Amino acid sequence: xxxxxxxxxxxxxxxxxxxxxNSLEYxxxxxxxxxxxxxxxxxxEEKTRRDGFRISRWPWKAxxxxxxxxxxxxxxxxxxxxxxxxxxxxxxxxxxxxxxxFRWNASDTNISASAATSASYMATGFVFTFPAMYxxxxxxxxxxxxxxxxxxxxxxxxxxxxxxxxxxxLGTVYFxxxxxxxxxxxxLPVPSFExxxxxxxxxxxxxxxxxxxxxxxVRGVMLWTGLTTLFVFLRDWPVGKxxxxxxxxxxxxxxxxxxxxxxxxxxxxxxIIQTPPSWPVTSLSFxxxxxxxSLGWFMRTRVAFLFSAGSLLSWAVIVPLAIMLQVxxxxxxxxxxxxxxxxxxxxxxxxSLSVFSAIARPMGIGCILGGGVTALVRMSPAFKRxxxxxxxxAAANRGEGPVNxxxxxxxxxxxxxxxxxxxxxxxxxxxxxxTIIIFTxxxxxxxxxxxxxxxxxxxxxxxxxxxxxxMGEIGTEPVSGTSFIVLLMLIxxxxxxxxxxxxxxxxxxxxxxxxxxxxxxxxAISMSGNIVTDFKxxxxxxxxxxxxxxxxxWAIIPGAIPAxxxxxxxxxxxxxxxxxxxxxxxxxxxxxxxxxxxxxxxxLLLQYLATGIVIGVTVDLLCGMGTSFGLGMYFPxxxxxPAFAGGIMRDVWQYYKLDSVAAAEGWDETxxxxxxxxxxxxxxxxxxxxxxxGTVVAIYLVALGPG
Numbered sequence: 001x002x003x004x005x006x007x008x009x010x011x012x013x014x015x016x017x018x019x020x021x022n023s024l025e026y027x028x029x030x031x032x033x034x035x036x037x038x039x040x041x042x043x044x045e046e047k048t049r050r051d052g053f054r055i056s057r058w059p060w061k062a063x064x065x066x067x068x069x070x071x072x073x074x075x076x077x078x079x080x081x082x083x084x085x086x087x088x089x090x091x092x093x094x095x096x097x098x099x100x101x102f103r104w105n106a107s108d109t110n111i112s113a114s115a116a117t118s119a120s121y122m123a124t125g126f127v128f129t130f131p132a133m134y135x136x137x138x139x140x141x142x143x144x145x146x147x148x149x150x151x152x153x154x155x156x157x158x159x160x161x162x163x164x165x166x167x168x169x170l171g172t173v174y175f176x177x178x179x180x181x182x183x184x185x186x187x188l189p190v191p192s193f194e195x196x197x198x199x200x201x202x203x204x205x206x207x208x209x210x211x212x213x214x215x216x217x218v219r220g221v222m223l224w225t226g227l228t229t230l231f232v233f234l235r236d237w238p239v240g241k242x243x244x245x246x247x248x249x250x251x252x253x254x255x256x257x258x259x260x261x262x263x264x265x266x267x268x269x270x271x272i273i274q275t276p277p278s279w280p281v282t283s284l285s286f287x288x289x290x291x292x293x294s295l296g297w298f299m300r301t302r303v304a305f306l307f308s309a310g311s312l313l314s315w316a317v318i319v320p321l322a323i324m325l326q327v328x329x330x331x332x333x334x335x336x337x338x339x340x341x342x343x344x345x346x347x348x349x350x351x352s353l354s355v356f357s358a359i360a361r362p363m364g365i366g367c368i369l370g371g372g373v374t375a376l377v378r379m380s381p382a383f384k385r386x387x388x389x390x391x392x393x394a395a396a397n398r399g400e401g402p403v404n405x406x407x408x409x410x411x412x413x414x415x416x417x418x419x420x421x422x423x424x425x426x427x428x429x430x431x432x433x434x435t436i437i438i439f440t441x442x443x444x445x446x447x448x449x450x451x452x453x454x455x456x457x458x459x460x461x462x463x464x465x466x467x468x469x470x471m472g473e474i475g476t477e478p479v480s481g482t483s484f485i486v487l488l489m490l491i492x493x494x495x496x497x498x499x500x501x502x503x504x505x506x507x508x509x510x511x512x513x514x515x516x517x518x519x520x521x522x523x524a525i526s527m528s529g530n531i532v533t534d535f536k537x538x539x540x541x542x543x544x545x546x547x548x549x550x551x552x553x554w555a556i557i558p559g560a561i562p563a564x565x566x567x568x569x570x571x572x573x574x575x576x577x578x579x580x581x582x583x584x585x586x587x588x589x590x591x592x593x594x595x596x597x598x599x600x601x602x603x604l605l606l607q608y609l610a611t612g613i614v615i616g617v618t619v620d621l622l623c624g625m626g627t628s629f630g631l632g633m634y635f636p637x638x639x640x641x642p643a644f645a646g647g648i649m650r651d652v653w654q655y656y657k658l659d660s661v662a663a664a665e666g667w668d669e670t671x672x673x674x675x676x677x678x679x680x681x682x683x684x685x686x687x688x689x690x691x692x693x694g695t696v697v698a699i700y701l702v703a704l705g706p707g
Contacts, residue, residue, distance in 0.1 A: 008187070011037040019043045026106075026542055027201045033673040035194060041187045041539060048542050053414050055107050055542040058550065062104055062112035066095060067555045070119025074559055075566035077123040082131070082570060082581040091120045092533075093688040096199045106204035106541045110196075111551050114534040118172070118552035119559030121530045125164050125523025126567035128480040129487070131574055132589035133515045138575035142590050150511055150597050159442040160516045161564045163435050163456075164523040168556045170431045170460055171524035172549060173423050176409075178468045178528060179535050179545060188472025188532070191298035195684035196537040198677060204541075217681060224685020225692075228290045232693035235271045235288070238700075272638050277350035281320045285638035290686035291694075292639065295475045296646020297683040304647030306625045307474045308640040310367065310632025313615075314360035315352075318633075322355045328604075329358035330595045342604075356636070357588060359608055364633030365484045366612020367619070371626020372466030372482075374617045378624075409546075416546040428457050435520070444513055447501065451493050452517050459486055460524035467529040470627045472536075474643070477529035478631045479522050480585040486521045487589065488609075490514040491596060507597040515589070523560075527552070653679065 011019075015034035018024035024031060024043065034040040048055075073091045095116050099109030136142050137151040182188045202217045234250045251271070274285035296304045322329075328342035345351035409418040432453045439449035463482045471477040494510040531552060538548050573579035574586070595605070612630065620626025632640050658679075662672045 008038040009034070009036045011039050015040065026540065027197075027204065029673045031540065032197075032677055035540075036187055036189050038187055041184055044539050044542075045184050048539070048544065049411070049417055052417065052542050052544040056111075056544040056547050057107070058547055059104070059108040059111060062099075062102075062108045063115045063551045063554065065098060065102075066112035066115030066551065067119050067558050069094060069098070070116035070555055071558050071562050073116070073120040074123040074563040075570070077120055078127040078563070078566050078570055079581075081123070081127040082574065082579075082583045082586070091116045092196065093199075093691055096203065096688075099203045100206060103207045104203060105207045106200035107543050109203045110200055110534070110538055110541055110543050111547055114531065114538075114548050115551040115555040117530060117534060118527065119555035121526050122164070122168060122523060122556060122559035122563040123566070124477075124479055124526035124530065125168065125519055126160070126563050128585040129483055129515055129518040129522055129589055130160065130567045131571035131583055131586035132593065133512060134568075134571035134575040135583075135586060135590040136511060136593060138572065139577075139590075142594055150593065151508055153508075155442060155512060155516070157564050157568055159438055160519050161560055162438045163516070163520040164564070165557055165560050166431045166434045166438075167456060167460060167520045167524035168527045168560065169553060170427050170457070171464055171527035172531065172552050172556070173419065173427045174461055174464055174524075175468070175528050175531055175535070176419050176421060176424060176545070176549070178465060178532070182468060182472050182532070183536055183539060188469065188536075189299070189303070190472045190533055190536040191295050191303070191475035192683075192687060193533050193536045193540075194298055194680045195294075195687055196533065197540045198680050198684055200537065200541050220678065220681040221685050221688065224682050225689040226685075228686050228689025229693040230689075231290070232690050233697070236694065236697045238697075274638065277353060279352055280346065281323055281352065282315050283319075283350075283352040283356070283637075284315070285636060286641050287638035289642050290690040292642035293646035293649070294683040294686040294690075296643035296648075297650045297679070297686075299474060299643060299647050299650075301644075301647040301651045303474060303625070303628070304644045306619075306623060307628050307632045308644040310364065310629040311635055311637050311640040312632075314356060314364065314633045315637055318360045318363065319352050319355045322359050323351055327355070327359065329354050330591065357591070361588065361634055362484075362605055362608035363612035363615065364630050364635075365481050366609035366614075367616035367630025367633050368466065368470070368478050368481045368612075368627050369485055369609075369630075370613035370616025371620040371628075371630050372463070372469065372616070374620040374626055375469055375624070376462065376465060378620075416544070418545045419549040431460075432457050439513075444509070445497075445501075447497050448494055448509075448513060451497065452490060452513065455486070455489060455493065456517070456521055456524070459489070459521055460528075463521075464525040464528040466627055467525040468532050470631055471529040471532050473625060473628045474631065475533075476631065477526065478627070478634070479526050479529070480588075481631060481634045482525060483518045483522050484589075484592070487514055487518045487592070490517045491593075505597075511593050511597060514593070518589075527556070650679070 012030070012033045015024065015030040015037070016039070018028070018030045019039060024040075024047075026044075031040065031044075070091055073094075092113050095109065095113035098104075099112070104112070133151060133154065137149055137154055143149055198217065199221070202221070205217075235252075236249050238248070239250055239253075240248045271288035272285055273288075275283050277283065299307070323345050326344050326346070329345050330342050345355045348354050409421050410416050435453040435456060436446070436449045439452065440446055463485065467477050467479065467482055491510060491514050494513060495505055498505045498510065531548075534552075535545065535548055538545070570579060570581075571586075574581055574583055592605075612633070615633075616626040616630050618626070619629045654676075658672065658675055661667070662675075667675075
């Protein structure tokens with residue numbers, strides 16, 4: 001049965017015919033022409049249940065390679081994230097290269113790549129929130145006038161490490177439910193998954209028969225990857241420094257000479273063109289970033305516009321309005337040596353940036369929450385259907401009912417298709433008890449530990465579902481935005497417990513527990529959100545979900561150890577000023593905690609969150625994308641506008657160079673699909689070139705050190 005969906009595309013006649021005749025195969029033209037039609041996804045789910053036991057196997061050597069490469073990438077991802085505020089990794093694309101080298105087939109490459117991304121993305125849990133603890137403990141920028149700090153002691157890494165592993169396992173197992181809802185029942189578009197499928201087709205062709213098709217695809221990917229790599233090296237490779245100590249890349253030099261002014265710069269480096277920070281009303285910016293252009297290409301104009309519309313609301317309405325009305329914003333150390341407090345934005349060197357951080361971003365966080373909750377309510381029938389399937393499957397596994405091969409996680413005489421559903425409540429219980437034990441052994445009160453463990457298990461599911469939805473809509477996960485919500489929840493809970501048991505707030509303990517707790521939560525939802533692309537790809541290559549989850553669970557501990565150690569090393573260097581990195585999320589968390597524990601009024605913050613919730617509910621009811629709209633509100637323009645530009649480029653190209661030409665020359669469906677796939681190859685080259693070149697630059701900067 002085909003259900004209506006916000007994201008469904010219209011299936012092609014030949015695709016419907018192949019599905020009806022049960023003749024549609026993996027990597028066929030009919031498959032490429034029917035991505036995200038809903039009927040294709042349901043057909044492939046049934047096909048994989050029949051054929052997946054033959055196609056999908058457990059390649060333990062390939063998984064081991066994936067884990068090793070993922071471990072090596074964790075610190076690199078953390079460094080890049082502290083530098084640009086986004087998690088950008090070339091791990092998946094490196095595994096594609098490894099798969100070609102070892103002549104793995106598409107199934108093995110997909111499974112090994114999922115292990116690599118699972119290990120490397122453990123960095124996501126640590127990189128956004130964890131550094132705030134070091135900033136509050138060591139950075140002079142977050143010290144009181146008397147030199148004291150909110151946090152005086154950094155606890156052992158054992159607590160966030162163990163709790164983070166448990167939470168990541170829980171987030172991975174939770175995805176059993178999310179997969180059925182947002183990849184099968186109501187398939188999310190998951191921008192850029194098309195490139196993964198095309199790359200796996202190349203691997204499959206080369207490993208089995210090679211031929212002209214594989215060589216043509218490889219040449220196309222290599223061409224666009226090479227051009228993009230060259231551009232990123234020219235944009236980012238450090239060739240010198242300015243008199244102010246700023247790193248300069250080759251492309252910076254002509255722009256700095258042509259666009260710099262004595263007072264300010266219109267060229268921000270790293271491909272960012274922006275208005276001066278001192279602009280009194282707003283700040284406009286655009287980044288020349290192939291990764292974002294590629295995401296926009298796969299999103300297309302409508303989705304990319306709804307994503308960017310949130311940012312346009314922030315910068316074109318909220319920021320200038322707040323400045324004109326002189327709404328006060330919190331400043332830690334304003335010019336003139338004044339104490340920390342709320343001041344007019346015009347009292348600062350960068351008024352629009354301060355207003356964005358203090359007002360627009362909290363509204364964006366509220367919008368993510370409001371839109372996400374509304375989406376969950378709208379999707380409640382789908383959750384109910386999946387819940388019914390889970391109960392039937394569990395009963396069948398216990399021998400209490402007939403086995404339905406279309407919903408069962410275990411199929412007699414064949415094996416496990418999906419991960420055992422019974423592990424969801426089991427893993428929730430293990431996480432609950434394990435978190436209580438590790439926090440208690442770490443010296444934290446039992447009541448605080450128990451309540452945090454309960455919050456973790458619940459939010460990892462409900463907010464994790466929101467994270468999966470956003471990732472599936474626009475290809476970017478709101479880890480830092482949703483973590484703000486959990487941070488505020490934990491502070492409120494710990495505050496109430498302290499007042500009830502001790503009569504006063506223990507500010508340091510609450511700050512430390514809230515940061516560690518938020519770090520743990522971020523590890524859970526980063527797993528649920530980031531693996532949606534791997535599972536989306538797996539559906540189109542015939543891999544069983546059981547093998548996908550198995551590879552990810554094995555990779556979590558090896559990924560968590562270097563992630564925790566690397567985060568501690570980078571965070572201390574950041575706080576002491578050894579590493580000159582922007583770390584926008586970490587500084588935002590530290591500032592928020594300073595506002596709360598510095599005795600300032602939090603009434604304005606709550607108003608901004610409430611306003612954002614109303615916006616998110618409204619937008620989600622109107623177009624079904626309130627969460628993505630909120631994420632746009634949370635990001636600066638230079639991140640969202642390139643994606644919008646990529647979406648416009650895709651639709652203009654498709655109208656003038658694909659649809660119009662196809663109609664004029666009478667192309668058949670096969671020729672049209674091949675031309676469309678050529679555009680996927682181009683956008684894939686943008687992704688690979690920018691990801692791998694950016695990674696090489698990051699490795700060089702880490703090796704170069706603070707100097």
